[in-house]
Amino acid sequence: MDLLPFPFPHIFFTGLLLALTLLLYRVVRGPHVLDRIMAADSITLVIICLMGIWQVTVGTSFFFDAILALSVVGFIGTIALAKYLERGGLIH
Amino acid sequence: MIADIVFILMLMTGTFFVITAAWGLVKFPDIYTRLHAVSKASTFGFAFIVLAVAFRMGTGTDITKAVTAVVFQFVTTPIAAHMIARVAIQRGIKPLGQNREVIDFPETGFAPEDEHEKKEARTN
Known part of the structure; x- marks a missing residue:
């Protein structure tokens, strides 16, 4: 298996x-708590970037679906936690 | 060859911006400045990395999925940041700065909690 299609992926x-x-x-x-929420949102983003570089390294392209789904899930999780902490709850 | 160089340069730019966002999230003293750091720079780095990967992969389906993910992220990250900042204002977290006593917070029923003073009290 050709594990290095581009030189030095270890740097990224x-x-x-x-x-x-x-x-x-x-x-x-x-x-x-809000610091933790936005750090978790950014962790989702960094994991998406890692999946992208990893799929170039391996040579497949089926992680794009996971990228799309994971960005949606991260956004909805952040919004849900922010609405949970907001005054008034989900329904005003 | 040129495509390889452009791909690696885009990956380096994206990684640089992601690291900058994380470092700003650690380094900045205030929740609003942390939001400022993380919501712009990490989105920019994400767009660079995912578009580089998509154009490396090459087929039209992959480019469509990647562009959809990037557009979605560009739309939704400011919404999440604004919601977190609104919750912080409702909770009465004061920003650091010279005129932090002047800022008029709305009456929300929460007891005002101050992040900076709480951290100082924890360390003392």
Whole structure:
């Protein structure tokens, strides 16, 4: 299996994992719940980027469906948590 | 060859912006400045990486899916950021700055909670 269609994918994996570590620090240490919510939203985004680079590395293209679905799920999760914390609840 | 170079440059740009967003989320002192950092830069990096991957893959279906995901993310990330900021204002979290005492918060029934003072109280 041709695992390296482009040179040095490890640089991008390392960079995105560094970003993931920083976001996990904010999730664990966040002073408020809203910090944790937006860090989790960004974690979804970074995981999508990792899936994209990973599918180029392997050589398939069936992760685009997962990218589309995961972006929708991340947005809906953020909106649901924000509406849960908002005054008045889901129905005003 | 040119396509490879453009692909790797787009990946480097996207990774740089994602790391910048995460670093801003760690480094900035306030919830509003953190929202400012993370909602713009991470969306930009996401668009670069996903479009680079789509144009590397090459078929029309993949490019359509990637462009749909990028457009959806560009539409929905400001909505999520504005909702989080609105919840923060309703909860009475004050922004850091010179005129933070001047800002008039609406009466929402929540007890005002101050992030900065709470963190100071935790460390003390």
